[in-house]
Amino acid sequence: MAGKAPKLLIIEDEPDMALGLRDNFEFEGYTVSTASDGEQGLRKALDEQPDVILLDLMLPRKSGLEVCRELRSRGVATPIVMLTARSQEADIVAGLETGADDYVTKPFRIGELSARVKAQLRRAAQDEDAGEYEFGRMRLDFRHCRAWRGGAAIELSMKEFEILRYFVRRRGEVVTRDELLERVWDMPNYPLTRTVDNHIAKLRQKIEDEPASPRWIVTVHRAGYKFLG
Ligand code: CA
Numbered sequence: 001m002a003g004k005a006p007k008l009l010i011i012e013d014e015p016d017m018a019l020g021l022r023d024n025f026e027f028e029g030y031t032v033s034t035a036s037d038g039e040q041g042l043r044k045a046l047d048e049q050p051d052v053i054l055l056d057l058m059l060p061r062k063s064g065l066e067v068c069r070e071l072r073s074r075g076v077a078t079p080i081v082m083l084t085a086r087s088q089e090a091d092i093v094a095g096l097e098t099g100a101d102d103y104v105t106k107p108f109r110i111g112e113l114s115a116r117v118k119a120q121l122r123r124a125a126q127d128e129d130a131g132e133y134e135f136g137r138m139r140l141d142f143r144h145c146r147a148w149r150g151g152a153a154i155e156l157s158m159k160e161f162e163i164l165r166y167f168v169r170r171r172g173e174v175v176t177r178d179e180l181l182e183r184v185w186d187m188p189n190y191p192l193t194r195t196v197d198n199h200i201a202k203l204r205q206k207i208e209d210e211p212a213s214p215r216w217i218v219t220v221h222r223a224g225y226k227f228l229g
Contacts, residue, residue: 011041038062079120135229167227
């Protein structure tokens with residue numbers, strides 16, 4: 001696998017299964033992290049921002065379905081491959097409805113799982129190359145500078161596209177006002193960081209359901225902003 005090692009998060013409560021999967025994927029060149037219950041899995045998925053997630057369906061503390069639903073409702077688009085038992089057909093359908101991308105039924109051949117994980121990574125990489133990005137009800141087409149909210153086209157300025165493009169690249173990380181001035185405005189010594197705040201406020205009006213209590217572009221006290229899409 002070329003380039004940086006892809007990050008895989010395995011959320012699986014059965015220790016032998018988790019260990020076996022970890023060994024296999026580490027051998028294949030992934031950086032692997034594991035979680036043994038749904039709550040820990042959700043936390044790690046949010047904190048560590050893996051490139052792909054293997055999610056067991058039956059988990060203590062929070063089921064795989066709940067984890068999946070919660071991630072998607074927070075706008076996390078990371079590919080999710082569900083691990084299910086053959087007796088859980090109904091849950092498989094539910095899983096796909098909550099936003100899982102694929103599933104394998106236990107017992108599975110590791111080669112099959114590995115191929116499916118790779119396919120998800122390829123698809124995610126293509127989405128990124130295509131310059132399209134989705135979060136919540138928003139869809140962005142960076143290449144053609146078009147945006148939609150809940151399916152309806154909305155107007156964003158070039159600056160707003162640039163801000164969002166930078167946020168997407170740094171999603172989940174704290175971005176300072178100075179950094180935005182330097183990267184988006186190309187003026188590192190521009191004295192008025194207030195400019196940034198004004199633009200963010202306008203952008204929130206366009207992309208947030210409740211601009212006063214934003215969900216996608218949050219303010220990090222004394223630091224800057226964080227994009228959670
Ligand atoms: Ca389980």
